[in-house]
Amino acid sequence: MPTLTKMIGFVATTDPEKAKAFYGDTLGFRLMSSDQYALAFDANGTMLRVSKAQQFTPARGTVLGWQVDDIHAAVRELTSRGVLFEQFNLPFMKQDELGVWTAPNGDQVAWFKDPDGNTLSVSRPSASR
Numbered sequence: 001m002p003t004l005t006k007m008i009g010f011v012a013t014t015d016p017e018k019a020k021a022f023y024g025d026t027l028g029f030r031l032m033s034s035d036q037y038a039l040a041f042d043a044n045g046t047m048l049r050v051s052k053a054q055q056f057t058p059a060r061g062t063v064l065g066w067q068v069d070d071i072h073a074a075v076r077e078l079t080s081r082g083v084l085f086e087q088f089n090l091p092f093m094k095q096d097e098l099g100v101w102t103a104p105n106g107d108q109v110a111w112f113k114d115p116d117g118n119t120l121s122v123s124r125p126s127a128s129r
Contacts (some may be wrong), residue, residue: 009043011048011050012051014048014052032047042086058116067123086112106125
């Protein structure tokens, strides 16, 4: 019997109202609760706790990501909701016009940030997986 059964995601915010609007309205997650410590969202079956912090420095790299069936459709949908996708303009990591990078193994990923600068992503594994 597994010990670790259900994952909870955590990010931090210094502006709970902006985080509430972003995760709730923009990304479409249902707000489950809000107290002095955190906002809790139902992120399609996974709890996402957005911890309220006085000070916060975002981690380098992606902290949360969602696997999608059609990455280009997901990017277009999120863009229509106001999400801005990163364009890194790196010679070794060419992204298409929507910000989608295709890895040598065929996996695809696109990155965006929340209002606090946390890096988030959408990805689609290659068909060979």
